[in-house]
Amino acid sequence: MTDTKSIFVIIPCYNEGSVIRQTVEEVLAKGYRVVIVDDCSRDNSRKQLSGLPLYYLRHRVNLGQGAALQTGIDFSKKKGAKYFVTFDADGQHDCNDIAGMVEFLEQENADIVFGSRFLPGAKTNVSRSRSVALNLGRYINYFFSGILLSDSFNGLRLFSRQAVEKIKITENRMAHPVEILMLTAANKIKYAEYPVAIHYSDYSKGKGLKNKDGIKILFEIFLHKIFR
Amino acid sequence: MNINIIQIVLTVCITLIAIYMYMRLRSGLFDIILIGLFFVGGIFFTFFPETTNAIAHFVGVSKGANLLLYSAILFLFFLILKLYSRLRKIEEKFTELVRNKSLEEAEEMKEKD
Structure with missing residues (x-):
């Protein structure tokens, strides 16, 4: 059994004041270390977290989710983390899945485990239109990275130390999921997929990626391909 | 004249x-x-202006004005790409700056009973 203190859960947050405390409390209850990367929130997120044992980092300027994740990864590396979990602040993930992902990573001898809401055994209430968009997204990601996942834009991922040594996210905004896949392929990192629950609330539907953001992501990947 | x-x-x-x-x-x-x-x-x-026609004919374009238009479009496209890549480099440095600052200022919050 892995020591839960060596598992760092990185939660980027941007104006998530109304839900952040509940999300963090659930993760802390499991005994994991929590790293909050506040991407220059304008709300009371910081105050909401007071009294909770966690690491709090704040970007002085809003940079985007990809940048916040990389900041959290850099920090966790310095703190000697063994496992790095990326976790959304809006409460759509279930922290009960983390233990299973760690076990699965060790069992598969992989360095990255991607959470998937579409594998058998995953509980999700994803809407039909979102489902279609995500399905299209996974083929687009496949086209750019050569990796076909069952769930292309799931925020719950687990990285080993070896993986984060090779992956550095430079896509600050929405294209970072694709960039992670491209880097996984380029560095021949062994990955696996694990069924995880996604619970969409009215709140989380309002936040996060919208279907129309697909165009923006495409444009960012296009630029990424040209300039790298 | x-x-x-x-x-x-x-x-x-x-x-x-x-x-x-x-x-x-x-x-x-x-x-x-x-x-x-x-x-x-x-x-x-x-x-x-007639001299531009001669140059245009030489490279196989019918009129000097057209040649100018084609080369201007190519040049502008090149310029946009250059600007974009410069922009991305600046953003990278800027990100590094903000990131380092936040790493320096990271705080370890303690549990309150």
């Missing part, structure tokens, strides 16, 4: 641009030669 209005406008513009460029980057001999070529070339083609 007939002088058209467009020739006057172009002459004024080219002269002003040349003066502006000279004031901005008068640093080296190279710059002065470059600005000089731009100025002399610009004025020359303004008053002898």
Whole structure:
């Protein structure tokens, strides 16, 4: 059994004041270390977290989710983390899945485990239109990275130390999921997929990626391909 | 020799641009030669536009004006790409700056009972 203190859960947050405390409390209850990367929130997120044992980092300027994740990864590396979990602040993930992902990573001898809401055994209430968009997204990601996942834009991922040594996210905004896949392929990192629950609330539907953001992501990947 | 209005406008513009460029980057001999070529070339083609046709014919384009349009589009496209890549580099440095600052200022919050 892995020591839960060596598992760092990185939660980027941007104006998530109304839900952040509940999300963090659930993760802390499991005994994991929590790293909050506040991407220059304008709300009371910081105050909401007071009294909770966690690491709090704040970007002085809003940079985007990809940048916040990389900041959290850099920090966790310095703190000697063994496992790095990326976790959304809006409460759509279930922290009960983390233990299973760690076990699965060790069992598969992989360095990255991607959470998937579409594998058998995953509980999700994803809407039909979102489902279609995500399905299209996974083929687009496949086209750019050569990796076909069952769930292309799931925020719950687990990285080993070896993986984060090779992956550095430079896509600050929405294209970072694709960039992670491209880097996984380029560095021949062994990955696996694990069924995880996604619970969409009215709140989380309002936040996060919208279907129309697909165009923006495409444009960012296009630029990424040209300039790298 | 007939002088058209467009020739006057172009002459004024080219002269002003040349003066502006000279004031901005008068640093080296190279710059002065470059600005000089731009100025002399610009004025020359303004008053002898037929010569551009000869160049256009030489590369297989029917009219000098068309050749100018094609090369301008290519040049602008190149410029946009350059600007984008510069922008991305700046963003990268900026990200690094903000990130390092946040790592320095990271706080370890403690449990309160």
